[in-house]
Amino acid sequence: MSENMRMRAQIKGEITEVKVLMTHPMETGRRKNDVGDLIPANFIQLVSATLNGKPLIEAQWGTAISKNPYLTFHLRGAKVGDVVRVNWTDNQGKTGAGEIAVSAA
Amino acid sequence: MMQRRKFIKALFAASALALMPIKAFAAMWNTPAFQAIKLQEALTTLQISNVSLSNNIQIIAPDKAENGAVVQIEVTSHIPNTESIAIFVENNPTVLIANFMFSEGADGFVVTRIKMAETSDVLAVIKSGNRYFSAKKRVEVLENGCG
Numbered sequence: 001m002s003e004n005m006r007m008r009a010q011i012k013g014e015i016t017e018v019k020v021l022m023t024h025p026m027e028t029g030r031r032k033n034d035v036g037d038l039i040p041a042n043f044i045q046l047v048s049a050t051l052n053g054k055p056l057i058e059a060q061w062g063t064a065i066s067k068n069p070y071l072t073f074h075l076r077g078a079k080v081g082d083v084v085r086v087n088w089t090d091n092q093g094k095t096g097a098g099e100i101a102v103s104a105a
Numbered sequence: 106m107m108q109r110r111k112f113i114k115a116l117f118a119a120s121a122l123a124l125m126p127i128k129a130f131a132a133m134w135n136t137p138a139f140q141a142i143k144l145q146e147a148l149t150t151l152q153i154s155n156v157s158l159s160n161n162i163q164i165i166a167p168d169k170a171e172n173g174a175v176v177q178i179e180v181t182s183h184i185p186n187t188e189s190i191a192i193f194v195e196n197n198p199t200v201l202i203a204n205f206m207f208s209e210g211a212d213g214f215v216v217t218r219i220k221m222a223e224t225s226d227v228l229a230v231i232k233s234g235n236r237y238f239s240a241k242k243r244v245e246v247l248e249n250g251c252g
Contacts, residue, residue, distance in 0.1 A: 028198075028220075030198065049211070054208075056207070058205075059205045060134055060204045061203045062139040062199060062202055062203065063199070064221075065202065065203060066217075069217065071215070071217050072179075072216035073211060073212070073215055074214045075212070076210055
């Protein structure tokens with residue numbers, strides 16, 4: 001798992017709960033620094049989640065997702081050991097990814 | 106000759122694979138929708154129309170947010186075949202916050218944390234087939250979080 005993402009995927013009854021915490025400044029482009037210059041926009045735009053490589057969720061984000069984005073989503077039919085992967089791409093073309101195996105509660 | 110053909114075939118196969126991760130996204134980032142300042146403009150850009158209010162959508166968010174920089178929002182759609190959940194904050198500088206699209210195997214459910222510039226309705230719009238459903242929740246913001 002990469003340093004820019006923390007993940008957990010746990011089976012809870014019928015669903016698998018996936019929690020994701022990404023490390024990203026999520027700058028809106030409207031904020032100014034101490035000397036009054038605008039801080040350039042720097043935010044995640046595209047996020048995708050897969051289960052064993054099969055696409056599950058695709059999201060588009062604007063600048064109003066909080067710094068160090070947090071996400072919870074629910075999967076059905078996942079088994080212990082299945083791999084959940086999350087990828088992101090920001091407006092500057094940087095990417096991040098994380099993977100976690102599904103575990104029992 | 107045969108080998109050249111094989112090579113070209115392999116090249117095509119390889120380039121198709123290389124394109125896959127990009128193609129995996131249903132659409133590129135929707136710039137006009139995210140730049141929209143007015144709710145109606147954002148909805149139009151996303152081709153959302155004839156939205157019906159629904160009791161089958163639950164939005165959990167604080168009544169009062171101490172800090173607008175981090176407001177946790179949970180949206181649950183009990184509408185069958187929920188394909189996407191779009192979240193809007195009417196009084197933010199740009200109204201569209203995020204659009205989540207779900208494939209089979211993922212529930213119409215999401216929790217995330219958002220920035221709110223001021224007190225506003227948080228609106229969730231769900232797509233199911235060709236129909237749109239919505240719910241809203243008022244969040245009072247005590248300290249501006251957009252900066």
